[in-house]
Amino acid sequence: MTGSKAQNTSSIPIDAFSNLRVTSVWTFLQTIQWSETWLIGLLAFHVFCFVATLFTCKHYRLQICLFLMMVGMVASAEYLNELAAMNWRLFSKFQYFDSKGMFISLVYSVPLLFNTIIIVAVWVYRTFCTMTELKILQLKRKAARQQSQKKTQ
Known part of the structure; x- marks a missing residue:
């Protein structure tokens, strides 16, 4: 045993x-050796994406563009992984890019997906707030209509 x-x-x-x-x-x-230059650049890219996600919360059209770009980058991760696996000696000390894509998923796709989840959460919150405001306006109009009908009677 x-x-x-x-x-x-x-x-x-x-x-x-x-x-x-x-x-x-x-x-x-x-x-992972996080001191490699390209990994530091990747981390800086993810920090930039996170800051851009936070700053575009009030700008709906910019956030749509940012969301689509991030989803496109995640969708292209498989191709990027293949390209990086073939040319890793040009920019890295070690071959990180495995055939299953674990490395690229963890250090590239997951942070981008985290940002897209934040964007979707902001959209859901804004939609909820808009629906609440709309319902309040409907109730106010209905109450005003009912009051005007009482006055005319």
Whole structure:
């Protein structure tokens, strides 16, 4: 029984550039060398996208454009992963781009999807507020109509 447990833990892949065993998303993220220039640029890009998401909350048309661009970038992640896997030596010290796309999903797509979720939440909130205002106006008009009918009678 103990021999099979040892075999199961040894079947967990060991990352090529560190001695950490990749057992979860957190350990996977720990194996990444975040000091690489292109990764710092990617993090700066995600900070910029987050700030743009927050600043466009009151500008509906800009937010639509931002939303569509982010969804387009997420949709193109598979192609970007293939391109980066073929040319990783040009910009990176290690080959991060696996065939299943775990790396690109975690460091590229998930932050973009987080921003799109924020945008959709803002849209739902604004829609709720607009519907509430509309209902209040309808009730006021109905009350005013009823009062004017009482006065004429």
